[in-house]
Amino acid sequence: MIPTGQLLSTVPSTRKKAATNKLGCSHSFMGNNVREQNTILSAINYYEDFASQYDSKSAEYHWYSPQIMFGLLFDLIPPEPRVLDVGIGTGLSSVLFKKIGASIVGLDGSSQMLRRCKEKGITSELYRLNIERDVFPPLEKKFDVVISNGVFYFFRNVKHPFLECAHKVRRGGYLSINFESTRDAVYEEYENYSNASIQESPVGTTGVVTYRHNPRLFEIVARAARMKELRRTKHYAYTSPQTGQEVFFTLIVWQKE
Numbered sequence: 001m002i003p004t005g006q007l008l009s010t011v012p013s014t015r016k017k018a019a020t021n022k023l024g025c026s027h028s029f030m031g032n033n034v035r036e037q038n039t040i041l042s043a044i045n046y047y048e049d050f051a052s053q054y055d056s057k058s059a060e061y062h063w064y065s066p067q068i069m070f071g072l073l074f075d076l077i078p079p080e081p082r083v084l085d086v087g088i089g090t091g092l093s094s095v096l097f098k099k100i101g102a103s104i105v106g107l108d109g110s111s112q113m114l115r116r117c118k119e120k121g122i123t124s125e126l127y128r129l130n131i132e133r134d135v136f137p138p139l140e141k142k143f144d145v146v147i148s149n150g151v152f153y154f155f156r157n158v159k160h161p162f163l164e165c166a167h168k169v170r171r172g173g174y175l176s177i178n179f180e181s182t183r184d185a186v187y188e189e190y191e192n193y194s195n196a197s198i199q200e201s202p203v204g205t206t207g208v209v210t211y212r213h214n215p216r217l218f219e220i221v222a223r224a225a226r227m228k229e230l231r232r233t234k235h236y237a238y239t240s241p242q243t244g245q246e247v248f249f250t251l252i253v254w255q256k257e
């Protein structure tokens with residue numbers, strides 16, 4: 001158990017290994033500052049630099065995903081819920097839950113995003129870790145709702161982080177995750193016909209790789225974690241600063257049996 005509000009710095013962020021496809025532009029929600037062309041960055045490293053602009057760019061690129069996720073959960077969750085925000089960033093998703101009296105614990109890999117989140121005073125605890133590969137901290141109680149908004153599309157492997165998220169939900173509680181779906185693929189260079197489950201985005205000006213996942217993957221892992229799907233929607237997430245294209249996420253809400 002880590003003291004309230006303490007930011008962990010025990011888990012260093014890692015560089016991703018070079019991707020094979022370097023054509024086109026990735027369209028992760030990271031602003032339009034251009035790093036060394038075709039250099040692969042971990043998303044965490046990117047957000048260290050992008051943190052100061054994150055909130056203002058969110059408005060500019062129509063990041064209403066927090067409102068959409070909150071809206072899908074609002075009539076399900078209890079008043080004053082215990083919320084775990086996985087990839088909390090600056091807290092744009094959590095701040096809505098705060099308005100209904102939530103107590104909020106956040107996880108993220110970027111110390112700069114966490115610092116900005118902490119300044120908002122909406123969380124009781126914040127932890128720094130690599131969500132894709134680390135075991136989550138042993139938090140005292142389970143949560144009424146676990147959310148992860150705009151995070152899973154940075155992960156090549158979703159099984160471990162999904163199971164960690166599901167493990168933190170109390171029985172009868174809820175989990176909501178959004179991701180880019182393979183079924184929404186629009187770019188030819190985005191398609192990888194040899195692997196229908198995962199598609200790796202081309203590396204563009206941001207230098208960060210993002211992944212599309214087949215919703216079937218989530219269905220299989222959710223079943224193993226005894227998470228029952230309650231709601232699913234596909235929503236406009238933001239307009240890509242890099243390509244100008246509209247990006248869509250599939251959002252699912254599960255309930256723990």
Ligand SMILES: C[S@@+](CC[C@H](N)C(=O)[O-])C[C@H]1O[C@@H](n2cnc3c(N)ncnc32)[C@H](O)[C@@H]1O
Pocket residue numbers: 029043044047066086087088089090091092093107108109110113129130131132133148149150151154
């Ligand atoms: C698009 S932002 C979303 C932030 C917030 N959920 C929101 O709704 O605005 C993605 C966040 O995921 C974090 N992130 C990406 N990959 C991560 C990883 N492997 N481990 C920990 N955090 C990661 C980034 O640091 C960033 O804060």
